[in-house]
Amino acid sequence: MIRRLSIVIALVSFGLVFASLVAGYAERQSPRPLAEGYIRLVPQELGAANVVTGILLTYRAFDTLGEVAVLFMVAASVGLVLGGERPPRGVRSEVRPDAARPSSEIVQTGTQILVPLISIFAAYIIMNGHLTAGGGFQGGAVIASGVLLVLLAYPQYQPDLEFLGITESVAGALFVLAGIAGLIVADGFLDNRILPLGQFGAFFSAGAIPVLSALLGIKVGCELSVILERFRP
Amino acid sequence: MTDLIGSVLVLLGAIFHFSAGLGMLRMPDVYTRMQAGTKASTLGNTLVLTGLAIHHPGWSFKLLIIVYFVLMTNPVSSHALARAAHAIRIPMAGDTGIDALRDAQQRVGNGA
Numbered sequence: 001m002i003r004r005l006s007i008v009i010a011l012v013s014f015g016l017v018f019a020s021l022v023a024g025y026a027e028r029q030s031p032r033p034l035a036e037g038y039i040r041l042v043p044q045e046l047g048a049a050n051v052v053t054g055i056l057l058t059y060r061a062f063d064t065l066g067e068v069a070v071l072f073m074v075a076a077s078v079g080l081v082l083g084g085e086r087p088p089r090g091v092r093s094e095v096r097p098d099a100a101r102p103s104s105e106i107v108q109t110g111t112q113i114l115v116p117l118i119s120i121f122a123a124y125i126i127m128n129g130h131l132t133a134g135g136g137f138q139g140g141a142v143i144a145s146g147v148l149l150v151l152l153a154y155p156q157y158q159p160d161l162e163f164l165g166i167t168e169s170v171a172g173a174l175f176v177l178a179g180i181a182g183l184i185v186a187d188g189f190l191d192n193r194i195l196p197l198g199q200f201g202a203f204f205s206a207g208a209i210p211v212l213s214a215l216l217g218i219k220v221g222c223e224l225s226v227i228l229e230r231f232r233p
Numbered sequence: 234m235t236d237l238i239g240s241v242l243v244l245l246g247a248i249f250h251f252s253a254g255l256g257m258l259r260m261p262d263v264y265t266r267m268q269a270g271t272k273a274s275t276l277g278n279t280l281v282l283t284g285l286a287i288h289h290p291g292w293s294f295k296l297l298i299i300v301y302f303v304l305m306t307n308p309v310s311s312h313a314l315a316r317a318a319h320a321i322r323i324p325m326a327g328d329t330g331i332d333a334l335r336d337a338q339q340r341v342g343n344g345a
Contacts (some may be wrong), residue, residue, distance in 0.1 A: 104316055110309035117302065 004028075044222035047197035048130045048206040054192075056135065057212045061179065061190035068172065068219060075223040082230045103153050111153035126217035130206040136216025143221030148228050159229050160182075168222035171215045178208055178215070235287055242284030249277035261326035263318045271311040278303045 031039060042054035056064050122142035129135030150157060182191035192207035204210070244269045256269025282300050319334055 106309055107313050110305060114305055114309075117305075155239070 033230040038135055043200060045202050046192055046206055046209070048192075049200065050130055050132060050135075052133075053129045053135050053209060053213070054206070057129075057209050057216075058190065058192045061212070064216070065190070067148070068175070071220065071223050072168075072172070075116070075226050076186065078203070078227050078230050099147065102155065107153050111149050115146050115150060118142060118149070122146065122217070122221070127210060129213040136213040137220055139213075139217040140220025140224060143217065144224030147221075151228060151232060154187050155178040159225060160225060161229065162225060164222045164226050168219050168226075171219040175212060175215045178212060182208075239284040239287035242280050242287065244284075246280030246284060247279040249273045249280060253277060263279075263323050264315055265324060267311050267315050267318075271307055275303060277308045278307075310326075 038059075039051055042048055042051045044060050046054045048054035048058075084138065122139045123136035124139075125142060126136055126139030129139070147159065148158075149161075157190060179190035180195045183189050186193040190212075192209045192212070195207045195211070197205060197207050250273065253270050253273035256273060257266050260266040260269050280299050282296045282303075288298045316334075325332070
């Protein structure tokens with residue numbers, strides 16, 4: 001009785017809070033001055049059709065670098081906590097003694113068909129970040145979902161953690177180097193105008209933003225894959 | 234006319250989605266719920282997307298890719314879920330008569 005009563009009270013109070021939010025909401029007819037500035041400046045200065053990516057990878061690129069660093073710390077600490085004893089490198093090709101039950105043929109065939117599709121979709125998201133919704137982070141997450149599918153379908157498969165680590169480090173270092181190149185050639189750290197802006201809306205346009213997106217996508221995909229591999233029993 | 238056909242297809246798809254939801258609520262055990270959800274929602278998705286393709290012929294190719302993706306993923310994932318449920322011996326509804334997977338596994342076990 002008391003439990004039901006408290007549930008009802010909680011629901012009613014949530015309802016009141018959300019009702020006041022809904023009642024107080026009025027759609028703005030025009031963007032705020034800051035948003036207006038970004039909407040005007042991003043296509044004009046950076047040549048990026050997607051304003052959000054322009055902000056994320058140039059005006060707020062330092063924040064993006066911080067987010068990538070946070071993800072790197074997460075991957076490193078997950079490895080520290082869950083790493084434990086790995087089987088030695090020599091036995092990678094053999095079946096591990098504690099390997100899970102193999103997945104059925106249907107799942108394995110489905111995985112073989114789906115993983116290329118997922119990879120193509122990830123590449124599309126990453127490389128069109130400056131034109132449509134998407135970008136490095138999102139595409140990297142899609143890559144990691146493909147890796148998760150492979151890990152689920154083939155329990156014996158072990159990704160090469162060393163290769164993933166090196167790829168990720170190289171991508172991160174190139175990202176920072178591109179930022180420093182912005183300091184030297186263009187107006188500041190992680191300025192995208194180190195490459196020609198190109199024609200607005202074309203595939204190769206918006207200066208360094210596609211390159212930075214690709215580096216981010218590689219880095220995020222590798223980091224998330226390492227985290228997934230670490231969480232496997 | 235094409236608008237009408239497209240709308241009817243979308244409505245049909247919505248009806249199948251509704252029956253999927255109804256099946257999830259009304260079916261007696263995991264396996265029957267799973268087949269209700271999977272079959273009806275796969276067909277429902279296909280019908281809704283076909284209706285959209287008739288409405289907007291320009292989107293056809295992208296919608297075809299989405300239909301292909303749904304047709305590939307939905308049955309495979311529910312197959313994996315149902316097999317996992319069977320492997321950890323989630324009980325079936327009381328009046329289930331046949332367990333073909335158990336029979337097949339026993340046959341393999343006896344043969345070896």
